[in-house]
Amino acid sequence: xxxxxxxxxxxxxxxxxxxxxxxxxxxxxxxxxxxxxxxxxxxxxxxxxxxxxxxxxxxxxxxxxxxxxxxxxxxxxxxxxxxxxxxxxxxxxxxxxxxxxxxxxxxxxxxxxxxxxxxxxxxxxxxxxxxxxxxxxxxxxxxxxxxxxxxxxxxxxxxxxxxxxxxxxxxxxxxxxxxxxxxxxxxxxxxxxxxxxxxxxxxxxxxxxxxxxxxxxxxxxxxxxxxxxxxxxxxxxxxxxxxxxxxxxxxxxxxxxxxxxxxxxxxxxxxxxxxxxxxxxxxxxxxxxxxxxxxxxxxxxxxxxxxxxxxxxxxxxxxxxxxxxxxxxxxxxxxxxxxxxxxxx
Amino acid sequence: xxxxxxxxxxxxxxxxxxxxxxxxxxxxxxxxxxxxxxxxxxxxxxxxxxxxxxxxxxxxxxxxxxxxxxxxxxxxxxxxxxxxxxxxxxxxxxxxxxxxxxxxxxxxxxxxxxxxxxxxxxxxxxxxxxxxxxxxxxxxxxxxxxxxxxxxxxxxxxxxxxxxxxxxxxxxxxxxxxxxxxxxxxxxxxxxxxxxxxxxxxxxxxxxxxxxxxxxxxxxxxxxxxxxxxxxxxxxxxxxxxxxxxxxxxxxxxxxxxxxxxxxxxxxxxxxxxxxxxxxxxxxxxxxxxxxxxxxxxxxxxxxxxxxxxxxxxxxxxxxxxxxxxxxxxxxxxxxxxxxxxxxxxxxxxxxxxxxxxxxxxxxxxxxxxxxxxxxxxxxxxxxxxxxxxxxxxxxxxxxxxxxxxxxxxxxxxxxxxxxxxxxxxxxxxxxxxxxxxxxxxxxxxxxxxxxxxxxxxxxxxxxxxxxxxxxxxxxxxxxxxxxxxxxxxxxxxxxxxxxxxxxxxxxxxxxxxxxxxxxxxxxxxxxxxxxxxxxxxxxxxxxxxxxxxxxxxxxxxxxxxxxxxxxxxxxxxxxxxxxxxxxxxxxxxxxxxxxxxxxxxxxxxxxxxxxxxxxxxxxxxxxxxxxxxxxxxxxxxxxxxxx
Numbered sequence: 001x002x003x004x005x006x007x008x009x010x011x012x013x014x015x016x017x018x019x020x021x022x023x024x025x026x027x028x029x030x031x032x033x034x035x036x037x038x039x040x041x042x043x044x045x046x047x048x049x050x051x052x053x054x055x056x057x058x059x060x061x062x063x064x065x066x067x068x069x070x071x072x073x074x075x076x077x078x079x080x081x082x083x084x085x086x087x088x089x090x091x092x093x094x095x096x097x098x099x100x101x102x103x104x105x106x107x108x109x110x111x112x113x114x115x116x117x118x119x120x121x122x123x124x125x126x127x128x129x130x131x132x133x134x135x136x137x138x139x140x141x142x143x144x145x146x147x148x149x150x151x152x153x154x155x156x157x158x159x160x161x162x163x164x165x166x167x168x169x170x171x172x173x174x175x176x177x178x179x180x181x182x183x184x185x186x187x188x189x190x191x192x193x194x195x196x197x198x199x200x201x202x203x204x205x206x207x208x209x210x211x212x213x214x215x216x217x218x219x220x221x222x223x224x225x226x227x228x229x230x231x232x233x234x235x236x237x238x239x240x241x242x243x244x245x246x247x248x249x250x251x252x253x254x255x256x257x258x259x260x261x262x263x264x265x266x267x268x269x270x271x272x273x274x275x276x277x278x279x280x281x282x283x284x285x286x287x288x289x290x291x292x293x294x295x296x297x298x299x300x301x302x303x304x305x306x307x308x309x310x311x312x313x314x315x316x317x318x319x320x321x322x323x324x325x326x327x328x329x330x331x332x333x334x335x336x337x338x339x340x341x342x343x344x345x
Numbered sequence: 346x347x348x349x350x351x352x353x354x355x356x357x358x359x360x361x362x363x364x365x366x367x368x369x370x371x372x373x374x375x376x377x378x379x380x381x382x383x384x385x386x387x388x389x390x391x392x393x394x395x396x397x398x399x400x401x402x403x404x405x406x407x408x409x410x411x412x413x414x415x416x417x418x419x420x421x422x423x424x425x426x427x428x429x430x431x432x433x434x435x436x437x438x439x440x441x442x443x444x445x446x447x448x449x450x451x452x453x454x455x456x457x458x459x460x461x462x463x464x465x466x467x468x469x470x471x472x473x474x475x476x477x478x479x480x481x482x483x484x485x486x487x488x489x490x491x492x493x494x495x496x497x498x499x500x501x502x503x504x505x506x507x508x509x510x511x512x513x514x515x516x517x518x519x520x521x522x523x524x525x526x527x528x529x530x531x532x533x534x535x536x537x538x539x540x541x542x543x544x545x546x547x548x549x550x551x552x553x554x555x556x557x558x559x560x561x562x563x564x565x566x567x568x569x570x571x572x573x574x575x576x577x578x579x580x581x582x583x584x585x586x587x588x589x590x591x592x593x594x595x596x597x598x599x600x601x602x603x604x605x606x607x608x609x610x611x612x613x614x615x616x617x618x619x620x621x622x623x624x625x626x627x628x629x630x631x632x633x634x635x636x637x638x639x640x641x642x643x644x645x646x647x648x649x650x651x652x653x654x655x656x657x658x659x660x661x662x663x664x665x666x667x668x669x670x671x672x673x674x675x676x677x678x679x680x681x682x683x684x685x686x687x688x689x690x691x692x693x694x695x696x697x698x699x700x701x702x703x704x705x706x707x708x709x710x711x712x713x714x715x716x717x718x719x720x721x722x723x724x725x726x727x728x729x730x731x732x733x734x735x736x737x738x739x740x741x742x743x744x745x746x747x748x749x750x751x752x753x754x755x756x757x758x759x760x761x762x763x764x765x766x767x768x769x770x771x772x773x774x775x776x777x778x779x780x781x782x783x784x785x786x787x788x789x790x791x792x793x794x795x796x797x798x799x800x801x802x803x804x805x806x807x808x809x810x811x812x813x814x815x816x817x818x819x820x821x822x823x824x825x826x827x828x829x830x831x832x833x834x835x836x837x838x839x840x841x842x843x844x845x846x847x848x849x850x851x852x853x854x855x856x857x858x859x860x861x862x863x864x865x866x867x868x869x870x871x872x873x874x875x876x877x878x879x880x881x882x883x884x885x886x887x888x889x890x891x892x893x894x895x896x897x898x899x900x901x902x903x904x905x906x907x908x909x910x911x912x913x914x915x916x917x918x919x920x921x922x923x924x925x926x927x928x929x930x931x932x933x934x935x936x937x938x939x940x941x942x943x944x945x946x947x948x949x950x951x952x953x954x955x956x957x958x959x960x961x962x963x964x965x966x967x968x969x970x971x972x973x974x975x976x977x978x979x980x981x982x983x984x985x986x987x988x989x
Contacts, residue, residue, distance in 0.1 A: 304733075
């Protein structure tokens with residue numbers, strides 16, 4: 001799907017992307033430059049991902065959001081001007097997003113993800129969903145992975161956030177490894193020898209593959225098996241927190257709202273018990289602490305999750321470096337960020 | 346259920362409204378940090394940065410656009426932030442934080458100071474100012490995919506200088522001048538050469554063959570005899586390189602033949618050097634010119650800068666750059682000096698060509714201009730996402746501090762890959778202050794080994810007090826019962842002392858020097874340990890720098906990486922024409938790139954001084970983080986006890 005690479009990189013690109021080309025190499029930069037990405041949801045997290053991808057230098061980024069700008073949106077993200085209240089959020093974010101990097105084609109689409117026909121998604125190399133319901137994410141993930149489109153999902157709930165990715169069943173990438181310098185066989189090389197020295201810092205690119213499961217599979221892990229129960233001890237509880245928050249979103253059609261913190265807190269408590277019960281797990285797995293800390297999208301948490309998510313998209317588009325497989329969970333209270341795999345082995 | 350304002354508890358949200366915070370630096374981390382602060386609800390922010398915007402900043406410093414190139418970072422950052430948060434109260438200073446205007450009283454205005462710096466000198470300074478003002482400081486750094494955040498609070502945690510940080514890497518003179526074995530040696534040589542020819546001549550930046558090389562084990566009389574036997578300049582040292590170059594009118598071909606033919610032939614006469622090493626092969630301009638094949642078609646793909654030139658290509662580049670630099674020099678007038686700047690095309694061309702020619706002479710594979718620039722300019726690769734993550738973590742630590750939850754503050758490491766405990770972000774408990782810290786201990790003292798007869802007062806001031814001990818404007822008194830003033834921070838007062846030796850003032854073994862930096866509210870007592878046996882090229886040594894914790898077992902150098910804290914030559918901004926270096930600083934970071942890297946639960950001992958000298962390291966490129974056998978970043982898991 002990545003467009004035929006234009007071999008020439010312009011002076012302007014070389015100058016602007018210098019510091020990142022020195023990190024991930026010219027090849028990776030060229031692949032980025034040939035990639036088109038769809039980003040759904042321009043809330044706090046969406047804006048961070050948009051910024052990161054635009055700065056990275058993708059070919060095109062489509063901002064898809066049907067929501068309207070509210071007073072809260074202005075506080076939540078930095079792309080929407082304060083004067084844009086009432087406008088469509090994607091369209092209101094367009095100008096500032098474009099100004100981040102004129103070399104990227106940024107589009108705004110005021111539509112709904114759920115209304116988009118299947119072939120809408122086929123024009124993209126990667127799709128990134130934020131603020132979507134569980135069912136919608138599962139559906140889009142299913143569709144995209146069938147067409148070898150890379151799928152990313154992410155959300156921020158107060159101090160907590162997660163990222164999920166599905167890069168397909170056979171994802172190939174390269175990893176840069178230091179070149180193993182073979183000792184020269186002829187140790188009697190005197191001053192007469194003609195061989196040039198090998199720079200000890202030379203590296204080589206090693207090809208690797210990895211396999212990813214669907215979001216559906218990832219969310220529908222069976223915790224009643226012996227194996228799963230044994231693994232539970234090492235399992236980040238954030239995974240279960242995610243289930244709770246996704247259920248809240250499905251049931252209420254929105255996320256926990258600080259304006260109704262009392263009722264929403266109660267509901268979260270209830271959902272927590274229901275979800276864990278349905279999974280055949282003890283309710284004590286997830287204690288009450290999270291309840292007061294999962295409201296609204298916290299800006300620094302959006303920055304962390306958006307940074308990790310953005311970098312994963314860059315890695316996947318450039319097919320370089322080991323991808324995080326397949327979830328990243330961030331707990332802003334504890335300060336830890338964990339990567340773990342959920343799904344069939 | 347607590348009352349919430351957005352994600353935050355009401356009291357916290359309200360305190361953000363009134364508190365004042367300071368952001369030091371408006372670059373990679375700074376831009377992201379300012380954005381996070383205003384979106385989180387901080388209302389009163391002051392930001393300071395001495396730098397101006399460069400096009401290479403635009404891949405990550407998102408508050409700046411192309412039209413802003415050349416303008417003040419602090420100023421433009423403020424304007425951009427106000428665009429999306431007009432109600433924020435932001436004060437921008439286009440200035441250096443080391444300016445004495447920013448005294449302890451200035452720092453006391455703030456509830457929180459956050460560093461977003463890229464050099465050690467400024468970090469040391471802010472560390473001291475925050476200790477003096479007793480204001481919590483959040484320190485951070487990034488390099489490539491790695492990053493780190495930590496909290497510094499006087500009396501509660503380690504200060505920035507509690508753990509010794511690895512010193513800037515240097516190479517011995519004879520390696521640079523006689524026996525280079527890696528590209529970096531040739532690049533350093535080329536930079537020295539630039540200064541000798543076009544810039545400020547420095548006695549420590551000699552480029553001519555080192556006749557006093559102990560390895561050559563030479564008899565000086567023999568040296569003279571050999572010298573006169575070789576073709577051109579007999580005494581390679583009598584005439585300064587610059588004077589000689591001037592005398593030839595900076596003729597590129599004459600310069601070429603001296604540097605790449607005559608001097609090499611001279612080195613060849615020092616035959617002991619080449620018994621176990623491949624000998625260099627001198628170049629001859631005319632021969633190369635005659636052999637030159639037509640230039641290769643430049644490949645369609647790739648950056649022009651990433652091509653590796655052939656030898657004749659280097660010769661031509663050398664000639665052109667010398668000619669350009671020569672005119673630049675003439676334009677500036679008599680006694681003009683150029684300052685090396687990686688962003689100056691001719692200067693960069695000069696170093697690229699000179700370094701490559703030398704690499705070729707010493708049988709090394711030549712490097713592209715792109716790679717040479719990385720090494721010569723100390724460029725640290727940087728991207729937006731790493732900075733975004735770190736800046737997010739900074740604000741989260743800040744919120745803990747403002748909530749009075751200091752005990753929940755952590756040092757957090759951002760790795761490239763998750764560790765064995767699945768952590769990509771690894772929080773670690775903060776360490777208490779080091780009792781032996783020469784900055785935050787109650788009466789800091791240190792012992793310095795030097796030769797009192799060979800160390801000048803100026804050296805003491807610049808190399809020891811300023812460079813090594815981070816003072817900005819030191820005052821030094823000798824504890825000799827008379828309180829003799831050796832150095833005064835007032836301009837002109839003790840200038841006459843500069844070129845005198847310490848022994849001239851009666852300083853000897855066991856003498857004590859009281860050094861103060863009044864701005865930093867810092868007093869350091871220096872015990873002088875006289876010695877006549879220092880390693881070659883070493884002017885002084887700080888004694889007893891063993892960190893509090895026992896050094897961890899030597900690990901595979903590839904398992905644990907560390908990144909230096911700053912080898913900025915001066916406090917000059919990275920993109921100004923004066924600054925030689927451009928780098929994002931970082932404290933020690935654990936990077937588990939190797940499979941199965943043990944994620945021991947030892948707490949981090951950043952900056953553990955290594956026993957073996959850097960010279961032995963075979964890591965020459967500054968592109969890669971240097972190795973350091975400090976412990977892997979520990980885990981915070983409650984059920985794991987931190988081991989030393």
